Amino acid sequence: MLDNLINLVREQAGDAIINNPTVPNERNEEVISATGQSIAGGLQDVISSGGLKDVLKLFGGQEAPSGNNPVVQNLSGNVIQQLMNKFGFDQQAANGIAGNLVPNVLQKLVSKTNDPGDNSFDIQGIFNQLSGGRSEGVNIQGLLGKVTQGGLDKDGDGDTDLQDVMAMFSGGQGGGNLLDSVKGFFSR
Structure with a gap:
């Protein structure tokens, strides 16, 4: 799942990372990878801290993956911290990257998960991965x-x-x- 998520970030990284003058070109792949890892880790944190309902609402289409969504806000915060800590971006640059990228990545992730013709992501596999296998047996x-x-x-x-x-x-x-x-x- 993580590799597919990083590929999804890469697909959405255009203006947020690749065409962003704040991000040195030689660091594009590192920033993409760190962003994907941060999103996955953030989803895991949200679920383990009692936010399963919010994540399910997001994947079920009841909540839009916009900047107002609490899951998106949480994940954006994780990405911002990661970008600032690992790459030395200032708050404004990190906010710009996360604000542009996280909602788009989540929208695509939700769309791909719910598309029966797309097997790159499946909801059971995502939750098994995020829970460290503890969701096996849970439908x-x-x-x-x-x-x-x-x-x-x-x-x-x-x-x-x-x-x-x-x-x-x-x-x-x-x-x-x-x-x-x-x-x-x-x-x-």
């Missing part, structure tokens, strides 16, 4: 379907959170291997 496509249909609010409190996901898998019975798998998916 991510099924979760995505529940999010897009609004069917994850199992406790009726108006939001979808970890309690709802746990209730869905335990069936109210308090556990089992699948529930343990979901709990492990949310922790690092």
Whole structure:
């Protein structure tokens, strides 16, 4: 997945990196690679810190991958920090790169993931990779379907959170291997 994500960043890197006078040409590939790694790491951090619902909404098309989306903001922040720390870009330059690139990359990633004719990304593979294999046995496509249909609010409190996901898998019975798998998916 990481190689495909870096290739996706490369495809979108035109004005943000390749044609950007702030980025020395000899460092283009390093910046592209670091950006892809930062996006992947950021997605992993969002999921492990309880943001699974937000990521599922993004991939399910309920939330647009715009600069106002909390997942995009989080990932952009990661990219900005990485660019500043690793390459010495100032805040304005790093903001320009991330602001131009992250929403476009996520839009393409979501589009490719949801395109049955494109097998470069698949939602189950992405989540397996991001969770370090802990999402095996969890039907991510099924979760995505529940999010897009609004069917994850199992406790009726108006939001979808970890309690709802746990209730869905335990069936109210308090556990089992699948529930343990979901709990492990949310922790690092």
